[in-house]
Structures are given as structure tokens and as C-alpha cells.
Amino acid sequence: MDRVVDVCVIGAGVSGSATARELSRWKLDIEVVEAGYDLACGASRTNSGIVHGGYDPIPGTNKAKYNVLGAHMIPELAKEIGFRYKNNGSLVVAFSEEEVPHVKELVERGAENGVPGVSLIGAEELHALEPNLNPCAVAALKCDTSGVVDPFGMTVAFAENAATNGVRFTFKTRVESLERGEDGLWRLTLSDGSHVSAKAVVNAAGVHAIELHNSVSADKLVAHPRKGEYELLSRDMGPTFAHTMFQTPNALGKGILVSPTVEGNLIVGPDALDVDDPDDTATFPAGLAKVVEQAKKTWPDYNGREVIVNFAGVRPTGADGDFVIGEVADAPGFFDIAAFDSPGLSSAPAVAQDVAAMVAERLGAEPNPAFDGHRDLPPRFLEMTEEEQAAAIAADPRFGHIICRCEHVSEAEVLAAIHAPIPATTVIGVKRRCRAGMGRCQGGFCEPLVAEILCRELGCQINEVMLQGPGSEVAPYLRGEVRHGRA
Numbered sequence: 001m002d003r004v005v006d007v008c009v010i011g012a013g014v015s016g017s018a019t020a021r022e023l024s025r026w027k028l029d030i031e032v033v034e035a036g037y038d039l040a041c042g043a044s045r046t047n048s049g050i051v052h053g054g055y056d057p058i059p060g061t062n063k064a065k066y067n068v069l070g071a072h073m074i075p076e077l078a079k080e081i082g083f084r085y086k087n088n089g090s091l092v093v094a095f096s097e098e099e100v101p102h103v104k105e106l107v108e109r110g111a112e113n114g115v116p117g118v119s120l121i122g123a124e125e126l127h128a129l130e131p132n133l134n135p136c137a138v139a140a141l142k143c144d145t146s147g148v149v150d151p152f153g154m155t156v157a158f159a160e161n162a163a164t165n166g167v168r169f170t171f172k173t174r175v176e177s178l179e180r181g182e183d184g185l186w187r188l189t190l191s192d193g194s195h196v197s198a199k200a201v202v203n204a205a206g207v208h209a210i211e212l213h214n215s216v217s218a219d220k221l222v223a224h225p226r227k228g229e230y231e232l233l234s235r236d237m238g239p240t241f242a243h244t245m246f247q248t249p250n251a252l253g254k255g256i257l258v259s260p261t262v263e264g265n266l267i268v269g270p271d272a273l274d275v276d277d278p279d280d281t282a283t284f285p286a287g288l289a290k291v292v293e294q295a296k297k298t299w300p301d302y303n304g305r306e307v308i309v310n311f312a313g314v315r316p317t318g319a320d321g322d323f324v325i326g327e328v329a330d331a332p333g334f335f336d337i338a339a340f341d342s343p344g345l346s347s348a349p350a351v352a353q354d355v356a357a358m359v360a361e362r363l364g365a366e367p368n369p370a371f372d373g374h375r376d377l378p379p380r381f382l383e384m385t386e387e388e389q390a391a392a393i394a395a396d397p398r399f400g401h402i403i404c405r406c407e408h409v410s411e412a413e414v415l416a417a418i419h420a421p422i423p424a425t426t427v428i429g430v431k432r433r434c435r436a437g438m439g440r441c442q443g444g445f446c447e448p449l450v451a452e453i454l455c456r457e458l459g460c461q462i463n464e465v466m467l468q469g470p471g472s473e474v475a476p477y478l479r480g481e482v483r484h485g486r487a
């Protein structure tokens, strides 16, 4: 069905979802169009989940500005809209005296970028903080404001709060092309054959944002897709390191990080491989072997055991290395969030605030007095005290029906995910929202149960239930005929 809106946001990753929420502070009719089956189908799902302090970007760049602002906003936002965040701090480790000058340079850059809590620490303090660190380490940059976040949960939080403030989300629909009409409206042609006419467009299409930009502007952008592979280790390994452990960047790259995740797992990666296909998220033994090898520089005892899943993400690396943010000079009403690679997750809240303000100003929008910026984090059975668990079961007996044995996820939590403001409609959608299938067995026991609940709640047949989109139907997979990827 063709429709006319004030603003169309292309892409429901963290940047599109955060911008949609910021836009809902104004009296505007807003639609987010997402090609995938769910929120965060691109880099916002497959990244390190680090809230970078902001000492790394070159001073004066968009990256420096938005990273520092975003990192400052995230702790409060986590409480306001309900997503998981932990302020664990980070260390950039020098493994030889030759690397110390570079670490000092980063400390100075941190000061120039206005990052609080950045200092240089010596070997004694470093090894006291991290006893499992390579004994060769001689010094480190310590950043007290860095943290870890659940990147999918952060995107869900932005999107659900936007939805409860009136933003419409359209999934499974790709923006195929767009052009500006003589009436000044942008006319978007969608993959379902319908059209959206919009006064303003926010281009938050991740690795595809460059193509969309180049289709409307004579000022062409260049960015190439760069893949990064990871290993995720079980929660047993989470306490190996307290901080996010970076290696000192050198001519060969930024090195491999080893970090606890906000959920208490340990993540190792990413490598950096330029790829032709922006949607290529396959992992390969050779890449993962390189990740393990390089991680040993930080953690010599790493033996590749306790890995529960591996995955890859692709980021769009801009030719000049910086984000492209704002209205495109020769395309009035078209706003870019492009070349948005790392630290895009950390920067998204600040970028969203600026882009939404630019759009509102261009459209002369009035504030929305009904805006409610609060969203509760859905309750988690595993984290309740025994008394709270008993009370939860008394109020809703489905809290007493455990679906995922590894993560102790109850049926009530699966149902909450399926009936959320932006509902989970696939097995992986449920997994990412409430962690059913996130444990050591990676859904071996609970995925059939989740598929049955989806069938029942969506009123569909088992052969219509998908792991995460077309081609991932669960029926042949449950019969053991195929094996789907499921990061």
C-alpha cells in the first residue's frame, strides 16, 4: 500500500532505531523500513559490544566527537530505556617497550578528545588488575569510562521505545530505489512493490548506506566492506579478564581484543578481512585460527576450548576513515548515517540526537508533548532471588516452566519476547531477546520448544517457523536434514 509520511528511516540497526526514537520526540509521522526479518540484521547484531571511551579516534573527526558524547550518554540511557550495560573499563596493552610510545600517544589523544579517566599504568598495576595477562606486558592505557553492552538489546530498546511513541516499523521490505520528485518529496520504491513518499529520509542502511547515498548524490562516497570474525566462549571463561583487553595497534592492524561480555561470556576477535560481498558473514577455519593465534599475545593460555559459537560481522570502512553524518548537500531532505563502522555502536545515541535535530529543523517540526522516553528491561527469571522467583511463578505459572535449561529461560520470558512492542517472530529473534538458546548447547534442547511456542502464538504451522528468515525453515532442521547458521 502506498503511503505518505514525514520521515522514512531506512534500516533498523542501532543507528536507525536510535534516530527513530529521537525523531519521536517531535510531532512527526515516522516509518522505519527494514529489509531483514527483525531488528539489527546487520553490524548492530554482530560486533564486539564495546562502549569505547573515545581515546582512539583522531581529534576533530566525527568519530571523536560522537564516540565521546555517545559513551557519556549510554550509562543513563541503559537505565532509561532498559538495556544491559556494564562499566568494566578497558586496557590497551603494550607488550614491549617499543609499543609504549604508541600507548602514550593514545593517552594524549584521549586527553585531546576530552575523555575522562584515561591514564598510563605500569606493569605492576597492570598484572595486579589482570593476572591472566601475558607476563610480557609492560604498560597499558587504562580507560575507566569504557564498558560493554548488549548491542542487540540496545537496538531493541531504542526501537521498542520508538514504537511505543508512535513510530511504525515495516520489516521484510527493502528500499530498492529512491528519487526526489518535483514536489520536493522523496519517493521510495520498496521490494514489495509499494511506495513511500517522505519529506525527509534518514539513510541508516549500514553497509548498504553508501549505495543509497551514491544513488541520490553527485558527490560519491567510497567505503569497502570489512569482515571481522569472533569466537564466543562460555560463561565459565567470562571471569578470565575483568577489563576489555586491547592490543596496541600497529602497522598490521588493531590486534585482537579479549573481553568479558555484558552477559558474562568471553569474546575473542575480530580479525579484519576486506570482502566483496557486504552481506558475507560466513566464518572460516583459517580466519578463526588467526583470531586464536593473535589472541594468545594477550592470553597465552587460550586453547580454543569452551567456544560455544563463532560468528562474523561486516562494517563499512570509509575511504577517509570517518563517519559521514548529516544532510547531503545536493539532496535536500536526505540525511546520511554512512560509513558507520566502529565505534558506531558507542556513537549511535549522539549521532541519533544530532540527525533527528537536523531533520526536525528542516521540517519545522514541533515537540511531541506525549513523548515518553521510558522503557523497562524485561524481567529475567535467572536473575531473580528465590523469593522473587516464587512470587513470579505465583503471578504467572509460566515462569515455572523452564524452556532453556542452559540459561534458565522460562516460558513467560519467551512469551514476552513474542508479544513485545516489536515482536520476535523467529527462533533466533526469541533467542536474541531473552537468551533461550544462548547457552552452551546453543539451542540443542530448547529450539524445538521455542519453535512450538512460536507456532502456537503466531497461529502458524511448524513448516512456516523460521530460524531467522527465508531459507532457514526449522522443520527440515528439526528433522536433522540440514544445519543452519545461527549467530
Ligand SMILES: Cc1cc2nc3c(=O)[nH]c(=O)nc-3n(C[C@H](O)[C@H](O)[C@H](O)COP(=O)(O)OP(=O)(O)OC[C@H]3O[C@@H](n4cnc5c(N)ncnc54)[C@H](O)[C@@H]3O)c2cc1C
Binding pocket: 010, 011, 012, 013, 014, 015, 016, 017, 033, 034, 035, 036, 039, 040, 041, 042, 043, 044, 045, 046, 047, 048, 049, 050, 051, 052, 173, 174, 175, 176, 204, 205, 206, 207, 208, 209, 227, 228, 229, 270, 312, 313, 314, 315, 337, 340, 341, 342, 343, 344, 345, 346, 347
Ligand atoms: C566486527 C565488528 C565489530 C564492531 N565492534 C564495535 C564495538 O565494539 N563498539 C562499537 O562502538 N562499534 C563496533 N562496531 C561498529 C558497529 O557495530 C556499527 O557501527 C553499528 O552497528 C552500525 O549500525 P547501523 O544501524 O548503522 O547499521 P546496521 O546495524 O548494519 O543496520 C543497517 C540495517 O539496514 C538494513 N538495510 C540495509 N539496506 C537496506 C535497504 N535498502 N532497505 C531497507 N533496509 C536496509 C539492514 O538489514 C540492517 O538491519 C563493530 C562492527 C563490526 C562489524
